[in-house]
Amino acid sequence: MSRYVADPVAVGLVAGVVLDRMLGDPRRLHPVAGFGTLALRVERALYAPSRRRGAVAEGVLVGGAVLLGAAGSRLPPGPRALAVAAATWAVLGGRSLEREATAVAAAAGGGDLDGARQRVRSLVGRDPSTLDADGLARACTESLAENTVDAVVAPLLWGAVAGLPGLLGHRAVNTLDAMVGHRSTRYERYGWAAARVDDVAAWVPSRVTVLLTAADAQLRSGRGAIVVRTARRDGPRHPSPNAGPVEAAWAAALGIRLGGSNTYGEVVEDRGVLGDGPAPTVRDVPRATALLRRVTWAALGTAVGLRLARRALSR
Numbered sequence: 585m586s587r588y589v590a591d592p593v594a595v596g597l598v599a600g601v602v603l604d605r606m607l608g609d610p611r612r613l614h615p616v617a618g619f620g621t622l623a624l625r626v627e628r629a630l631y632a633p634s635r636r637r638g639a640v641a642e643g644v645l646v647g648g649a650v651l652l653g654a655a656g657s658r659l660p661p662g663p664r665a666l667a668v669a670a671a672t673w674a675v676l677g678g679r680s681l682e683r684e685a686t687a688v689a690a691a692a693g694g695g696d697l698d699g700a701r702q703r704v705r706s707l708v709g710r711d712p713s714t715l716d717a718d719g720l721a722r723a724c725t726e727s728l729a730e731n732t733v734d735a736v737v738a739p740l741l742w743g744a745v746a747g748l749p750g751l752l753g754h755r756a757v758n759t760l761d762a763m764v765g766h767r768s769t770r771y772e773r774y775g776w777a778a779a780r781v782d783d784v785a786a787w788v789p790s791r792v793t794v795l796l797t798a799a800d801a802q803l804r805s806g807r808g809a810i811v812v813r814t815a816r817r818d819g820p821r822h823p824s825p826n827a828g829p830v831e832a833a834w835a836a837a838l839g840i841r842l843g844g845s846n847t848y849g850e851v852v853e854d855r856g857v858l859g860d861g862p863a864p865t866v867r868d869v870p871r872a873t874a875l876l877r878r879v880t881w882a883a884l885g886t887a888v889g890l891r892l893a894r895r896a897l898s899r
Contacts, residue, residue, distance in 0.1 A: 592665035593747045594891040597740060599665070600672020601884045605877075608679040615674045619649070619759055627764070631774060638774040642760060642781060649756035653749035664748075671748055675755040677735030678880045681707070682873040685724040689869035692717040707731075709766065721864045725872045726842050729834040730827040732876050734758050737796070737883045738789035744887035744894075757785045783825055790826035794833040796882045800875065801837040811836040814859055818843075821856025828858070835859025838871055 623645055630641050656667045684706050691700035700720050701712040707727040715723060738758070742750035761782035764775035794815045802808025814836035815829040822828025822843065835842040835858045843858035864872075 590661075590665075591891055591895050592661040593668050593743065594888045595665045596668020597672055597743055597884065597887055597891070599669035600676060601740070601880065603669065603673040604676040604679050605880070606679075607673070608683060609677060610674065616755060616759055619645075619756060620763060623760060623763055627774075633770075633773045635773050635776045638764070639777040641774075642777040645760060646753055646756045646781070649752040650749045653747070653752040656748040668743065668748055668751070671751045672739070672743060675735075675739045675751050677731065678876055681728055681731050681735060682876055685728055685869055685873055688720055688724050689866045692720045693866040718863055718865055721866045721869055722842060722844070724869050725834065725838070725840070725864050726827075726831055728872045728876050729831045729842070730824075732879055733786055733790045733793050733826060733830055736876070736880050737793045738786050740883050740887040741789050741792060741890070742785070744890040754785055757782050786826040790830050792883070792886065793830050793879065796879050796886070797830070797833045797837050797875070800878050800882065807837065818856065818858045822858065823853060823855065828856075831855075832858040834872065834875065835861065837875060838864070838868060840864045840868055 623641075626641050626645060630637050653671070656671075657664065659667060684703065688700050688704045688707070691697075691703060697715075697717065697720075700717070701715060704712050704715070704720055704723055708723045710723060712720065712723065735758075739751055739754050742754040744750075746753070757778075760778040761775075763778070764771045765779035765782055766775065794812065798808040798811040798815075801811045811833045815833040818832035818835070819829030822831060831842050838861070839859075840861040841857060841859045841863055843855045845854050
């Protein structure tokens with residue numbers, strides 16, 4: 585009888601999620617910050633208002649991250665599990681998202697709007713200078729929904745499918761989208777590749793997030809079908825093909841209304857109306873952070889299940 589050996593990627597994913605829930609982001613020498621510094625250097629060397637230049641930068645940076653992950657995948661099982669755990673901890677952001685949203689809601693609920701507006705900048709790219717307490721609550725809730733895909737579900741699924749290269753490659757893709765993928769005069773062409781690659785990388789994870797949100801709502805209140813229906817109906821109103829369905833699903837699951845107009849520097853963006861409930865208040869932010877936690881554990885279970893199923897099929 586052959587001895588069972590645990591899958592090092594599955595073990596590493598579990599350990600990484602536990603580390604993220606316990607510790608949040610590394611406070612010093614964060615690898616993602618280091619990657620961002622490297623991306624800025626590449627931008628200084630390659631920048632031009634050109635899609636081709638942006639695509640070259642995307643290929644160099646994402647390709648480098650994938651190759652680094654591939655090298656780590658050659659490690660023996662024990663060290664590989666440790667490497668996956670460390671990478672998972674580094675690329676996840678669920679605990680830090682929860683911490684920041686809670687702090688914003690506490691400041692806004694306590695009347696410190698200036699402090700809340702300053703703090704919310706760590707979560708959103710929109711201009712918070714005119715947001716009242718309810719507007720800050722909406723910003724927090726929408727950021728939690730969108731970033732549950734980018735900072736929790738997508739990296740776990742990419743890790744399950746492709747191991748270390750998937751974890752590191754996805755984080756590179758998403759970080760570049762955050763840096764240069766937005767619509768502005770400088771990045772309209774240079775950031776085109778970053779935005780499109782991120783859309784593709786997050787397409788399946790965003791739909792999985794909708795289904796996990798629906799499953800949670802079904803277990804808690806029997807509203808799973810409403811969540812799916814709202815995501816399908818209202819998601820296309822949002823300019824992002826991935827954030828829209830998830831924000832609409834969260835609106836339905838929480839019984840609130842999200843969406844509206846946001847200001848991003850020189851751009852005013854209409855994100856449609858998502859959901860049928862009342863506008864969120866600061867009292868809804870703790871409910872949103874609790875939903876993030878539940879979706880995190882459900883995503884981990886899904887990722888480990890996928891990993892073990894893949895292993896069984898390969899035998």
